[in-house]
Amino acid sequence: MLTKKKWTIFSLLVLCGGTIYKLPSLKDAFYVPMQEYFHLTNGEIGNAMSINSIVTTIGFFLSIYISDRLPRRFTMSVSLIATGLLGIYLSTMPDYWGILFVWALFGVTCDMLNWPVLLKSVSLLGDNTQQGRLFGFFETGRGIVDTIIAFSALAIFAWFGGGYLGFKAGILFYSAIAILVGVVLFFAMKGCTEEPVSTKVSEEKKTENAGLGQVLKNKTVWLIAFSVFCVYAVYCGLTFFIPFLSNVYALPIALVGAYGIINQYCLKMVGGPIGGLIADKVLKSPSKYLFYTFIISAIMLVVLILLPHKHMSVYLGMVCTLLFGAVVFTQRAVFFAPIGEAGISEKNTGAAMALGSFIGYAPAMFCYSLYGHILDANPGLIGYQIVFGLMAVFACLGICISGLLIKNIRKDRQLRSMATV
Known part of the structure; x- marks a missing residue:
């Protein structure tokens, strides 16, 4: 490649x-x-x-x-x-x-x-x-x-x-x-850098046109940013899987470290190429991949809410949470890829990434506290079910946003193809 x-x-x-x-x-x-x-x-x-x-x-x-x-x-x-x-x-x-x-x-x-x-x-x-x-x-x-x-x-x-x-x-x-x-x-x-070769005049023009103005007017960039927001809001909930397994399943202390390593490192290493290859080779669209995985995430969260956790083995609980975590990590691997798919001009790519990061990572400011407060106010399984429900709401919101993103990218491509004819 x-x-x-x-x-x-x-x-x-x-x-x-x-x-x-x-x-x-x-x-x-x-x-x-x-x-x-x-x-x-x-x-x-x-x-x-x-x-x-x-x-x-x-x-x-x-x-x-x-x-x-x-x-x-x-x-x-x-x-x-x-x-x-x-x-x-x-x-x-x-x-x-x-x-x-x-x-x-x-x-x-x-x-x-x-x-x-x-x-x-x-x-x-x-x-x-x-x-x-x-x-x-x-x-x-x-x-x-x-x-x-x-x-x-x-x-x-x-x-x-x-x-x-x-x-x-x-x-x-x-x-x-x-x-x-x-x-x-x-x-x-x-x-080695792939900086564009240009004259001083064109560089000045590039600087003049790049950045905030064009990015803020681009509906596609906003949709990408809010799809990242939804992925990250769901991702924040993965932090609470360890206390969930510890409190509800009585996860042995010896397994806590192993679970943490798998959850934070192994899933990232495995999820990255899987998500990327499916997005490019199978669906040929990162935005479509986000759409389908948001649907899968929402379904899996509903299943996690309804499962009879008190009658399940700790290993089955670990498998269920790790499978869900794997889906989220594949999303994290590609959630900025739609910027390239959407054909954002090179001079505005950095600004688009910045806006996507500004909005997309915003859940870190409130989701950890929100989920933690819910767990403190609702001890036991019920607290985790409420958190899973909130995560499912963010996943459903992601379905809507990524669906709009797909339509917008398709529309932009049609307009560009008509302009070149």
């Missing part, structure tokens, strides 16, 4: 996507050390994540203005290096306000400066028939890099005794990797 040159770029983009979020996601591998050595409560860690989500959302909006105006290798490299430098400061074990400050800045370096530009770079590697596979294999590559780096950090943590020094070494390892990838990407992409 890709030339050797494009495979080089793709590999660099996978490294970028798989390393930049390790520090903001420090809690995934070092939740207990964060509490102990940063002297944080559960609520304070949650506050840091909320501050990060708020800054991220604002940053995605601001990124609409800059994502198509700055050189891609520059913004990605600077964001990686800046994230690594923040990690070095984090290794000094700052106080609570320092933690909030760092996580707020992670929203700038990782999301505002990096993510929309990274998505644009992936999209530009292929035409509109290859978007599903590109994003699917990109997500798989990220999962592999995530796994290797996370387990390497845990190994370093254990090597240094599993205490204060180990935690500090783990943070410095994440920081060094981010800085290293940033430096490599800056120099390696200088000769």
Whole structure:
């Protein structure tokens, strides 16, 4: 599918996507050390994540203005290096306000400066028939890099005794990797980037026309953004499958870690290429893939609500939740691919990705709290059934939005074909 040159770029983009979020996601591998050595409560860690989500959302909006105006290798490299430098400061074990400050800045370096530009770079590697596979294999590559780096950090943590020094070494390892990838990407992409060759006049015209104005007037971009919103609102609910299995099925502690690894890493690695290949090769449309998988998700959530969980084995419960999680991860792998399918002009792709991220990731600001509050207010199985019901509502909303998206893309193609005749 890709030339050797494009495979080089793709590999660099996978490294970028798989390393930049390790520090903001420090809690995934070092939740207990964060509490102990940063002297944080559960609520304070949650506050840091909320501050990060708020800054991220604002940053995605601001990124609409800059994502198509700055050189891609520059913004990605600077964001990686800046994230690594923040990690070095984090290794000094700052106080609570320092933690909030760092996580707020992670929203700038990782999301505002990096993510929309990274998505644009992936999209530009292929035409509109290859978007599903590109994003699917990109997500798989990220999962592999995530796994290797996370387990390497845990190994370093254990090597240094599993205490204060180990935690500090783990943070410095994440920081060094981010800085290293940033430096490599800056120099390696200088000769590999697919930046369009143009004159100074055309570049000025490109800058003038790109960005917010055309993107905000594009109905297709809004539909893509809200379809991402629905996928992410459902995805947020996957976090509560572990307490669901623990509370309702009495999941043994020994299985919690194994389930978490499968749920967060294996499903990402497997779901990416499956979703991408089906979207491109079978349906030949990422938007159609989202439409059908939203239907499947809604049906599976209704089944999860109606199943006699108290009379089922824990292994059957694990299989049911993992099957549903697999469907969601295939959606996550391709939910930005419709931007390429819709034929959004190259000069506006970054702005479209930024708007899609701004709206699409917004559920992170409220869904975790909403679902958690429901579970606290409704102990036992009933609370989880209400959460599954809300997730099903978001899935049904996704069916409607992705259905409109399919019609809009088809209409746009017809108009473009008529214009070329």
